[in-house]
Amino acid sequence: MTTSDLIRFDDLTVNFDDRFQLNNINWQIEPQQHWVITGTNGAGKSALAAVLAGAGDIVSGKLDGIPRRVGVVSFEAQAELIDVERKKDDADIMDVISEGTPVHEILFENCQDVPLAKALAEKFDLTKLLDRSFRKLSTGESRKVMLIRALASKPDLLILDEPFDGLDANSLAMLQEHLQTLIKTTPMIMVLNRFDEFPAFITHIAYVDQGHLQLQVSRNDQLAFDELYKLLHLKTTDLTVPAPDPDNNIPALNPEEPLVRLTDLTIKYDDKKIIDSLNWTIEPNQHWQLSGPNGSGKTGLLSIITGDHPQCYVNDIFVFGFKRGNGESIWQIKQFIGYVSTALQWEYKGTTSLRNVILSGFHDSNGLYTRCTERQKAIANEWLELLGMSDRGDEIFGKLSYGDQRLLLIARAMVKHPPLLILDEPCLGLDDMNRQMVLALIEKICAGTGISVIYVNHHPEDKIKGIENYISLG
Structure with missing residues (x-):
């Protein structure tokens, strides 16, 4: 993404296999901006990020400016890769059992920066697993492979859907440190539920609810940022409405009668x-x-x-x-x-x-x-x-x-x-x-x-x- 590029959604409505729809999205991502997409479960956060990676069927509106190389890390992309590997078992003939694709082939496929991929594999403690079948990795290990693939692809746009989930403390710190090195060259879109996980370099927050992009907040607008925090607290907290006073003196009503x-x-x-x-x-x-x-x-x-x-x-x-x-x-x-x-x-x-x-x-x-x-x-x-x-x-x-x-x-x-x-x-x-x-x-x-x-x-x-x-x- 050059300094003159921007990504623009104009009244965009997108279908996802009739299961979910994003409606009338208006959004502009400018160079040097780094966004977090947030909201409750099922609100459409991941769907909005996935549109940037080419997912969904556009029903109406326009989407312009998607760069040529988009790096994606998400549970959906991870599941798709694992599913591809599992299907290789279905194609086995007679007694020939596929061992699956080794990690190093998946890691270095279409890699644009091999030295970086090797360095990250070392930091993520994956070097010893490079010859292992990808399908035999744990969920956390396969997540690390997805991260390295995306980071070493030299993306023009980096989409990270809950990138910190499943990482141990050392890997989390290392990832955050590496992302910090990309802020001047690579726009990032992150999907996160927790406010305390927002990296310091995030410039804007997009709040999604029921398939609509409801709010767009600049990180520098402290009042709006604090209010968004309260909104997410209300929407996502496990706290429930407090119980009544047991000594409440409101007379009991007949439950068989209407109010x-x-x-x-x-x-x-x-x-x-x-x-x-x-x-x-x-x-x-x-x-x-x-x-x-x-x-x-x-x-x-x-x-x-x-x-x-x-x-x-x-x-x-x-x-x-x-x-x-x-x-x-x-x-x-x-x-x-x-x-x-x-x-x-x-x-x-x-x-x-x-x-x-x-x-x-x-x-x-x-x-x-x-x-x-x-x-x-x-x-x-x-x-x-x-x-x-x-x-x-x-x-x-x-x-x-x-x-x-x-x-x-x-x-x-x-x-x-x-x-x-x-x-x-x-x-x-x-x-x-x-x-x-x-x-x-x-x-x-x-x-x-x-x-x-x-x-x-x-x-x-x-x-x-x-x-x-x-x-x-x-």
């Missing part, structure tokens, strides 16, 4: 009907996405459920075991609901600490005015850990970024484990990075917490993993 049942619901102002004869039932542990344009009635519908709408008593509404209009109080309804909205964020007191913001959710208060138990404090600390904010519990809420405030308010709404969590336009006003963090947190909440979620937004196509029921107004 909400609206029958022929009509909302009208003067003579104009905003919602006309809507039927909607929300069962326990059932997640819904409510979408629609401005003015379609989303906010009115939510306020019917929360008990705040004046037309609650002229409609057939069943919520949390209550048939509305039979003497129940609004607080009897609200105890079963966690609620997050932009309006709440505007109103929430900015002088409260992060820990106390979460604790206030136990009492549905705007600020903390009630003494909390030690167990409740421990749960709040678990939420801070899940959000990647363990060391920030005493910071002031008003000093957080807009996106971090939204995450804290979702944790506040969730801390009491309400039967129903309503997220009213939770991504409104957020940039791409913070939007991805909020959506990642919602995914975690939907994954087996026993809580029903209503996710409200403008765009029905903006879907969240774990939400399978949809209702659209307007």
Whole structure:
């Protein structure tokens, strides 16, 4: 790759044997840039890297600038080479059994720098194995062969998919040291899951999710880099949503009854009907996405459920075991609901600490005015850990970024484990990075917490993993 070359993806959509698809990728790799592609398992990281090596079938868009020599190290390439060797057994005739290709033939095939290959074989402790059949190597040993082949091919572009997996400490240090010598001559694309494995020379990070290139971050943009770290923490951590307080005083609901049942619901102002004869039932542990344009009635519908709408008593509404209009109080309804909205964020007191913001959710208060138990404090600390904010519990809420405030308010709404969590336009006003963090947190909440979620937004196509029921107004 010369200083005038660049690799360019323009609205590229690529199919992989109908098993997976990358969609509308726009990406530019410039000379002297070194990228890490990251994201969760199954997001499309390896697929995106494989496109650079010629894999996949282009459905639409353009891909320009792929250099002539591309060095590739990946589990897929390693498996393909091993499979080729195994097939040689199938071709054996009578009692002639193939010993397979020796390591030295595979290592020096198409080698552009034999002295380098020999030197690396020595450093990787492979010299004694050069006459052994490649198929008899361990997984780690065959991985080293793949690395040496790629590095000694004098590639114009080097693609390394999880290159550090399976290497012992000495081999890992040696590889990292050698890669450092290539940074001025060879652009590198690495696929990595762990932030702590990112080499210091990496200049940019590409975040892939569900087949889309969602974010591109410069390593020099420290704020964006830190936010991407938090996003990956939410997406990849083994931490789960903290358990509820065992002394939670929310009354038990009948599991055989729906949380909400609206029958022929009509909302009208003067003579104009905003919602006309809507039927909607929300069962326990059932997640819904409510979408629609401005003015379609989303906010009115939510306020019917929360008990705040004046037309609650002229409609057939069943919520949390209550048939509305039979003497129940609004607080009897609200105890079963966690609620997050932009309006709440505007109103929430900015002088409260992060820990106390979460604790206030136990009492549905705007600020903390009630003494909390030690167990409740421990749960709040678990939420801070899940959000990647363990060391920030005493910071002031008003000093957080807009996106971090939204995450804290979702944790506040969730801390009491309400039967129903309503997220009213939770991504409104957020940039791409913070939007991805909020959506990642919602995914975690939907994954087996026993809580029903209503996710409200403008765009029905903006879907969240774990939400399978949809209702659209307007």
